[in-house]
Amino acid sequence: MNKIERDFIAHHGIPASSIEDLSGLPRTEWRQRMRSTNALVSIAGAPCRAFGHRLRVSGGQCAQCNPHSLGYTRRHRSPGFVYVAFSTELACRKVGTAVDPRARIELLSREKYGGAVDWVLEASFQTDRAGDVETRAQRALKRFRQDGSYRKEGKSINAKELFCADLQQVRKAIRKALRDIGRE
Ligand SMILES: [Zn+2]
Numbered sequence: 001m002n003k004i005e006r007d008f009i010a011h012h013g014i015p016a017s018s019i020e021d022l023s024g025l026p027r028t029e030w031r032q033r034m035r036s037t038n039a040l041v042s043i044a045g046a047p048c049r050a051f052g053h054r055l056r057v058s059g060g061q062c063a064q065c066n067p068h069s070l071g072y073t074r075r076h077r078s079p080g081f082v083y084v085a086f087s088t089e090l091a092c093r094k095v096g097t098a099v100d101p102r103a104r105i106e107l108l109s110r111e112k113y114g115g116a117v118d119w120v121l122e123a124s125f126q127t128d129r130a131g132d133v134e135t136r137a138q139r140a141l142k143r144f145r146q147d148g149s150y151r152k153e154g155k156s157i158n159a160k161e162l163f164c165a166d167l168q169q170v171r172k173a174i175r176k177a178l179r180d181i182g183r184e
Pocket residue numbers: 048049050051052053062063064065
């Protein structure tokens with residue numbers, strides 16, 4: 001790695017030892033390799049067209065031109081819980097991620113998430129890729145999505161993670177997401 005690459009990964013808190021040089025591999029192979037090793041960044045593919053950068057995220061983008069994609073990838077890779085919360089008032093469920101689901105659910109009620117104050121924790125699933133599982137499960141539940149809104153610090157906030165599906169449907173979507181990434 002050159003100095004710019006070393007500075008970039010140091011700035012983003014990525015250990016140099018975790019960077020693999022996969023530049024000789026075809027795209028499908030380096031992406032597969034990055035997924036299986038859970039790598040955040042690798043030297044892979046052809047250098048980026050704009051600046052000739054070599055560091056890529058597993059999604060395929062140039063890491064150096066799209067540093068925000070690192071945050072996105074990292075959130076997806078982070079360990080934690082995917083939780084299911086239920087509000088009787090709304091008759092809807094929320095699927096989200098948290099390190100501490102109980103504390104998170106208390107916060108939902110305090111912040112009147114979706115306008116409700118009666119959130120309870122119904123289920124939680126521990127995984128090393130919480131954000132990934134959450135996104136996949138939410139996608140599978142798309143047809144149950146409800147557009148709620150709540151107020152936070154005087155502003156109206158859209159609650160986009162509300163699903164009017166029964167617990168069994170939500171559990172099924174999360175289990176499938178876990179299976180799809182090879183975690184169950
Ligand atoms: Zn670039």
